[in-house]
Amino acid sequence: MYRRKSRVVLRKTMPLWVSGLWLGMLLMGATLFMPQTTPKVEAAPACDWTNVMRCGLNRSSLQSKIDSFRHAYNTNKDSGGRGGIRTAAHWTGYNSSIIAGMNTTNTKVGTFYRDGRIVVGGAQINDASQKTWVTTRYGSNAGRLSLGDGIYARPVPGTQPVDVEVLVTFNRSGVPIAAVMTHCGNTVKFVGVPVVADCVNVAPALVDRSRRLYDFTANTRVQNATLIGGNFTFGDGTSSGGTVNGTSLTARHAYKKDGTYTVVANVRFNVYGYTVSRTCRTSLKVESPGVSIQKTVNGAESKKVSMNKPFTYQLIVKNTSTLPLKNVVVTDDAPKGVLFTKADKGKITDDKKYRHTIPNLAAGAKVRLKITAKVVSYTDKKITNTACVNAPEVNPNNPTKNDACDSAKINLPKPFFECTQLTGPLLSGKTMGYAFTAESKTAHGAVLKRALFVFGDGKSRSVNATPGSSVIATDYIYPKEGKYSAYATLYFDVFGVEKKAEFNCYAKVEPSKPAVPECKPGIPVGDIRCNPCEYDASISKDDPRCVAPATTLPNTGAGNIIALASAALVGGFLWYRHMLFRRHKKAYLAADFGTSPLPLANPFETAEPLAGTPLAPETHSRKLSLRRRRQF
Known part of the structure; x- marks a missing residue:
């Protein structure tokens, strides 16, 4: 198809010999100055009528190439309105499902070389020993197959003029299905190179039975494919990625408990740049020897025991x-x-x-x-x-x-010891001496050892305890009177270690000298006032001088008679005055209340001499009565 177009162009532009000379010089320059490898040629869109799709696919991106091919297939028309698109696609291996499922993952861009090789991702995908066919719209030349709807097929190599870009679609196994030239829309039919990408098995290997540790190996079989990765699920709810070792994928895992687990390996292959996944699995029975020990004391994890007592x-x-x-x-x-x-x-x-x-x-x-x-x-x-x-x-x-x-x-229970009290009663028959006793309480191995008595007057005394006793006693006589605060500090033997009680015991004492006996308040025994002589208080009753005095008769001489007479006269006069006063008082009160039988006139009152008396022409006046009382 390109040869015909070239002749037409050359005929229009220059003589044939000139074009031949020009082409020869161009080929010689290419031979001398270009590398000897065959480069990939991005052919310009073929917009003639000899190709399946006039001007090819939209090549702005991989997705646009897929979309434009799918559109031509679905409408069964190229940009020039010609049909036969489906005829060309179906003959090379496409169908409606494959066309609908084409995407940027399962469809790749490759190179269709003039020698018939189709290479994707650096790998040849077609079997060179088998024929490769390209569809076209002209079939006058020998060797072309008529497919109907004006579509023909020609074999390659021999008829492929340049290296061109192709769009290759793969199935889920990574096997190429068919291809289409992007610059002209001609579909390519070929026999793919055999592809093998399988997960054969998962092989567990015990590493450490006590830890239930296993190594897992997913073995694969590949041809024209490459193992690129994968992961394992171990059946206990966990998973991890694997490490690629050639054609194997490995991982290590430790199970927490015994049991039967299904281990699944998910492996991935690269097939012509297309990722293919495969799965294989195995069942693993994890049996690890194990032993445990439980320890208790008197039936519990923790217990209180006593010293030197069995448990x-x-x-x-x-x-x-x-x-x-x-x-x-x-x-x-x-x-x-x-x-x-x-x-x-x-x-x-x-x-x-x-x-x-x-x-x-x-x-x-x-x-x-x-x-x-x-x-x-x-x-x-x-x-x-x-x-x-x-x-x-x-x-x-x-x-x-x-x-x-x-x-x-x-x-062990904590040893208990304390001083409970200090008593200090007076010593019998003593007023300056006390019998001090320190009392203690102990438990769980503590034993009373000694006591330090401090008497409060600057003196102290250490006293050892009697074995098995809970008290320590000592006597003390104070040299001076006073008020003292005495205390005792107790010391205990706690499993061979002397320990002091946390608190001391205290007692308050007040020694004093004996009191002097008294016969009477304030009078000491032996004083003469305890038993005085009744005739002479300056001597005791027991004094020989304590004798009754001689009896003396009364003196009745003339002096005594005169004295007695004077006393009688004075007494009589006083008695008379007393009686006279009483009579006057009685008359006064009778006159005052108007009950007196006497007129009681005032001879000095010339106008009314009888005024204020019962003989007066007017009633008795309280005022007059008072005046008279004042005058009386």
Whole structure:
């Protein structure tokens, strides 16, 4: 088709010999100055009528090429309105489904060389031993096949003038289906190179049974394809990417528990630049030997025990796997301050080391062990005891390493000690001396050892306790009177360590000298005032001088008679005046209230001498009565 177009152009422009000379010189220059490899030629759109699609596809992008080819197929017309598009497409291997499914993933741009090779992504996709055909619209030359609707097919090589761009579509397996020249729309029919891209199997390999660790290998078979990657799903809800090793994909995974798992490998291949995915799977039964140990003390994880009192550690050894175990070794070393006294199974060495071997431990079986112990050294911290178990099958790479351990804790009750009180009663018959007694309270191993008595007068005394006693006593006589605050500090033996009570005990005392006896308030015994002489207070009754005085008769001489007479006269006069006063007072009161029988006139009142008396012509006046009282 290009040859005919070239003749037409040359005939119009120059003589034939001139064009031949020009073409020869051009070919010679190409031979001398161009590389000897065949370059890819981007042919210009072929807008003549000899091609299936006049002016070819829209080549602005890969998507535009696909869209324009799909449009021509769906309308069955090229840009010039000619039909036969579907005839050419169907004969080369396309159909409506393939055309509809074409996209930038399954359709690639390649090169169709003049020698008949079709190369995509650097790889030849057609079998050179088989014929490759190109559709066209002219068929007068020999060797062309008539396909109908004016469409013909010609073989390649031999009729391909230049290297051109083609659009190649692949199926889901990465096998090329057909191609179309982008510059002219001629479809290309070829036999593809055999493509193999398969996932053959997934092979698990045990790495560490104790950790349930496996290596997985996805083996593939490839031809004209390249393994580029993939991932594994391990059946336990986890997945990871794989590593490409030639034609294999590998990964490592550790399962958390035994079980049966389905492992799936998803591998990806590059087939002519197209990514193809394949899947293969396998079933894996994970069985790992396992052993556990549980340790308690008196049936609990932590317990309070008493000093030098026996208690029991319990051990439970269990086969946690579905595989039997042999020669399972149990070890337990006593912590500091603890001694092992006996065990129901196994052997104790030096009261500190326990060892026991279980010859056979079936799958899921348990063995219970007991160790009796006691605490012989006090500590205020928790004491942790750890027991371990080791089964050779569990960790074959390190058979001496313990496979499991567990601990139990004990603690001792805190020793209790305190001074409860200090008493200090007076010593019998003493007023300056006291009998001090310090009392204590103890528990959990504390023992009263001694007491320091401080008497408050600058003196002190240390007194040791009697073994087994809870009190310490001492006597003290104060040299001086006063008020004192005495106290006692108690010291205790706590498992060989002397410790002082947190608080002291106090007592207040007030020594004083004995009081002097008194016979009477303020009069000491022995004073003469305790028993005075009734005749002479300056001497005691017991004094020989305490005698009754002699009796003296009364003196009745003339002096005494005169004195007695004078006294009688004065007394009589006083009696008379008293009686006269009483009479006058009575008359006055009678006159005042108008009851007097006497007129009581005023002789000095010339006008009315009887005024104010019962004989007056007017009624008795209170005012007059008062005046008279004042005058009286």
